Amino acid sequence: MVSTAPLRTTRSEEIFSAAQHLMPGGVSSPVRAFKSVGGQPIVFDRVKGAYIWDVDNNQYIDYVGTWGPAICGHAHPEVLQALSSALEKGTSFGAPCYLENVLAEMVINAVPSIEMVRFVNSGTEACMAVLRLMRAFTGRDKIIKFEGNYHGHADMFLVKAGSGVATLGLPDSPGVPKSATQSTLTAPYNDPEAVKKLLEDNPGEIAGVILEPIVGNSGFVPPEPGFLEGLRELTREHDTLLVFDEVMTGFRIAYGGVQDKFGVTPDLTTLGKIIGGGLPVGAYGGRRDIMEMIAPAGPVYQAGTLSGNPLAMTAGIKTLEILQRPGTYEQLEASTKKLIDGLLSAARDTGHTVCGGNISGMFGLFFTEGPVRNYEDAKQADTTKFSRFHRGMLEEGVYLAPSQYEAGFTSLAHTDEDIEKTIAAARKVLADL
Numbered sequence: 060m061v062s063t064a065p066l067r068t069t070r071s072e073e074i075f076s077a078a079q080h081l082m083p084g085g086v087s088s089p090v091r092a093f094k095s096v097g098g099q100p101i102v103f104d105r106v107k108g109a110y111i112w113d114v115d116n117n118q119y120i121d122y123v124g125t126w127g128p129a130i131c132g133h134a135h136p137e138v139l140q141a142l143s144s145a146l147e148k149g150t151s152f153g154a155p156c157y158l159e160n161v162l163a164e165m166v167i168n169a170v171p172s173i174e175m176v177r178f179v180n181s182g183t184e185a186c187m188a189v190l191r192l193m194r195a196f197t198g199r200d201k202i203i204k205f206e207g208n209y210h211g212h213a214d215m216f217l218v219k220a221g222s223g224v225a226t227l228g229l230p231d232s233p234g235v236p237k238s239a240t241q242s243t244l245t246a247p248y249n250d251p252e253a254v255k256k257l258l259e260d261n262p263g264e265i266a267g268v269i270l271e272p273i274v275g276n277s278g279f280v281p282p283e284p285g286f287l288e289g290l291r292e293l294t295r296e297h298d299t300l301l302v303f304d305e306v307m308t309g310f311r312i313a314y315g316g317v318q319d320k321f322g323v324t325p326d327l328t329t330l331g332k333i334i335g336g337g338l339p340v341g342a343y344g345g346r347r348d349i350m351e352m353i354a355p356a357g358p359v360y361q362a363g364t365l366s367g368n369p370l371a372m373t374a375g376i377k378t379l380e381i382l383q384r385p386g387t388y389e390q391l392e393a394s395t396k397k398l399i400d401g402l403l404s405a406a407r408d409t410g411h412t413v414c415g416g417n418i419s420g421m422f423g424l425f426f427t428e429g430p431v432r433n434y435e436d437a438k439q440a441d442t443t444k445f446s447r448f449h450r451g452m453l454e455e456g457v458y459l460a461p462s463q464y465e466a467g468f469t470s471l472a473h474t475d476e477d478i479e480k481t482i483a484a485a486r487k488v489l490a491d492l
């Protein structure tokens with residue numbers, strides 16, 4: 060797999076240049092265009108286990124995993140089998156379906172804060188809906204979010220959002236009216252004092268605090284000890300809601316998410332990515348008294364033609380079943396730790412300044428001394444070096460997220476050999492940087 064010939068990507072280039080006339084930037088989601096790392100994106104043909112193949116038939120070890128959902132490995136045979144059985148019964152009901160009960164029960168049993176859940180079709184939708192619910196329940200408009208945290212592309216969250224917005228260096232998006240964001244207050248991550256000040260300066264006006272309990276959308280940035288606990292205390296004191304956006308971390312950091320791993324229970328939680336097992340799903344849930352405000356139980360409107368779709372529920376159920384098996388999270392932790400330790404040593408041995416880490420199957424590396432505690436720190440990283448590293452790794456058959464501001468993901472399908480090959484490739488690429 061570690062090749063010496065330059066990567067041939069003729070077919071990818073043809074398809075991507077045609078795509079640019081058909082879709083804005085040639086993509087259906089911005090970060091896929093490789094803008095921040097330069098060069099052409101590769102166009103995928105198929106995925107299996109820890110690997111992807113592009114349309115020129117190059118094989119890569121994948122550390123994006125379709126941005127998280129492929130935690131059991133791409134195209135897991137049991138997920139495919141479950142999907143093909145479900146397919147026989149039809150693709151969409153637009154009516155109640157027993158599979159919704161099954162996945163709802165699994166989510167409720169797993170995630171400490173969730174007593175009731177509503178399924179939607181994406182993480183963006185879950186975050187939009189949870190914000191409406193926060194406001195309805197408290198009768199307040201203002202929210203606090205953190206710089207570099209991403210909660211989907213809804214207007215109210217496009218203030219110092221991470222991920223693709225950070226990647227492209229867009230300030231706040233045109234088309235977002237001031238009225239939509241004037242109630243969105245922001246604080247630096249890992250800074251409870253800043254949150255305390257916002258709460259004190261806006262007494263009785265804050266509906267809640269929403270955050271990524273481990274950040275993946277400014278690169279990988281874990282909470283410092285006491286930060287989540289501090290937010291829980293502050294939100295209680297000020298009688299406001301605490302919301303964990305676990306769209307990325309749910310069922311990845313631990314089966315019950317960050318809230319289970321760190322023992323801090325928010326009032327509401329958003330989910331996505333893994334719970335759809337690779338099909339489009341999002342969800343939000345939390346305390347029963349809050350969730351019962353959602354229509355038709357209560358007055359807060361939120362709906363979806365394809366919500367609770369039987370295929371999406373099936374892929375989610377099977378994925379969670381696999382994750383429940385003994386040893387899965389231990390395996391993810393061990394292989395990801397081995398990977399990040401290897402990458403950091405390879406970088407240091409070849410004279411680069413780096414910092415990074417992992418928690419369970421989520422990892423990240425910055426070309427800066429660190430520590431990276433928040434988005435401002437993340438921006439100090441050498442993105443030009445990251446771009447060259449990214450391109451070099453691609454040439455060596457390793458697919459990393461095409462931005463310094465994204466976390467990396469491993470899966471249960473990544474073997475020791477995959478990890479060792481990746482570290483060897485990194486050592487080679489870094490030596491030449």
Ligand SMILES: *Cc1c(COP(=O)(O)O)cnc(C)c1O
Pocket residue numbers: 180181182183184186209210211212271275276304305306307331332341
């Ligand atoms: C991916 C992500 C979202 C948005 O989910 P989509 O399914 O892409 O709309 C929201 N919040 C976090 C933390 C995410 O990582």
